[in-house]
Amino acid sequence: MHVKEPEKKPIIIFGAGRCGKMCFDKFEDEVYCFADNYKAGQIYCGKPIISFDELCQIHQDYNVIPATFDNNEIIIEQCNSAGITPTYRYRLGCRSLQDDLIVEIKNMYTCCSSKHERFSLELSGNWKNDCRLLMEYKQTIIDKMIKNEPNDCDGCSFIHHDFYCDNPELKCFNIAGGRGEHCNCKCIYCNVPKLNAFTDFGEYTFMEPLYAFEDYITKDTLIMSGGSEITVSPYKQEYFNFIRRNQCYTKFLTSGVLFSEDIANLLKNDARNSLCVSLDSGTREIYERIKRVDAFDAVVANLTKYRIFSSNITLKYIIIEDINDNENEIDSFFEIAKSIANNLMITVEYSCPDSGSDKILALIEYFFNKAHETGIFAHSYAKSFDQSTLVKVNDIRKKLMYSKVNNKVEFIR
Ligand code: SF4
Ligand code: SF4
Numbered sequence: 001m002h003v004k005e006p007e008k009k010p011i012i013i014f015g016a017g018r019c020g021k022m023c024f025d026k027f028e029d030e031v032y033c034f035a036d037n038y039k040a041g042q043i044y045c046g047k048p049i050i051s052f053d054e055l056c057q058i059h060q061d062y063n064v065i066p067a068t069f070d071n072n073e074i075i076i077e078q079c080n081s082a083g084i085t086p087t088y089r090y091r092l093g094c095r096s097l098q099d100d101l102i103v104e105i106k107n108m109y110t111c112c113s114s115k116h117e118r119f120s121l122e123l124s125g126n127w128k129n130d131c132r133l134l135m136e137y138k139q140t141i142i143d144k145m146i147k148n149e150p151n152d153c154d155g156c157s158f159i160h161h162d163f164y165c166d167n168p169e170l171k172c173f174n175i176a177g178g179r180g181e182h183c184n185c186k187c188i189y190c191n192v193p194k195l196n197a198f199t200d201f202g203e204y205t206f207m208e209p210l211y212a213f214e215d216y217i218t219k220d221t222l223i224m225s226g227g228s229e230i231t232v233s234p235y236k237q238e239y240f241n242f243i244r245r246n247q248c249y250t251k252f253l254t255s256g257v258l259f260s261e262d263i264a265n266l267l268k269n270d271a272r273n274s275l276c277v278s279l280d281s282g283t284r285e286i287y288e289r290i291k292r293v294d295a296f297d298a299v300v301a302n303l304t305k306y307r308i309f310s311s312n313i314t315l316k317y318i319i320i321e322d323i324n325d326n327e328n329e330i331d332s333f334f335e336i337a338k339s340i341a342n343n344l345m346i347t348v349e350y351s352c353p354d355s356g357s358d359k360i361l362a363l364i365e366y367f368f369n370k371a372h373e374t375g376i377f378a379h380s381y382a383k384s385f386d387q388s389t390l391v392k393v394n395d396i397r398k399k400l401m402y403s404k405v406n407n408k409v410e411f412i413r
Pocket of ligand 1 (some may be wrong): 097156159
């Protein structure tokens, strides 16, 4: 398969200027020093600057990142001609394209969005081959992005400048392979039972793709699994063992209706593990209307217990028209969130016909303002929005970012 992860080594940033500073901010703990064609002998960001000749002598022991805004191709060429292969380059790209692999019932995706179905690949049952095809497809787009050539991602608002390597990696593996058959909620927005559960090659459990790709999972891989409730899944012990065996980490997407000692221990033993619950409400009544189970008190109690083991807890609020789309419910949600969560996510129901309405945008803004006041980090699961709405959602973000001194508001891809 076409996955090449840069070997972990200390970093030398080639270019001691503004772009080099951005690179330093991103990789700070891993940076050994800077290199520069004109500033050797000086100090930058508290690190020494070495000359290009010195870089040529020691580069084998380091990951080298060229970092200039204007002359990046020139210094990349300078590196290449000296036999130095840069690890990352500053360019346009997309984090999902670089890192994600998503398996969803019948398809595999480059990015986590049903709004971007042009990037799906129908599962054939030959997992390794499907994965290879998708990674090759990603590589093709990345190659075109590097050369500034037209590509299938053109126009997507998730594209932005950052330091990306030239190959896709497999850092986030999201298996939505469950079919809702093992769940203790009946969410009104659940689309799982509506999907045709059977692929052309039959049924599979969400463990199958995990086992098929195990060779490519490293201890830095984040694994997420959805579409089923892990605490009532017959595969839960296999899943927990898989995480332990590979020393990778996971975000437990759980309803929170049941408390799991295994999850609590995994949260306690690896600070990277986290928990995410869609509460979608702040009151028992609205919770029951959305989840269609009488479990509000149990969920809040279980979250409070999990909080003893980890602060890495995300509470999600999915806006559903005419049910929880009001400020009072959001206020009640924050009353619970402030003692439990360190991370909040707001989004809108996937099938919402007008996710970009003024009302929904105003609620998103209200949510972020509350998050700021409460001091909890908040982001939006932006992929539930179509492209034109995303532009508006990003405008809200910009407005908040520029108006807040201690900004805790951020959007994810
Ligand atoms: S640029 Fe957009 S469409 Fe392309 S992989 Fe990223 S999120 Fe998906
Ligand atoms: S928790 Fe997930 S799988 Fe279960 S009913 Fe809700 S959306 Fe569907």
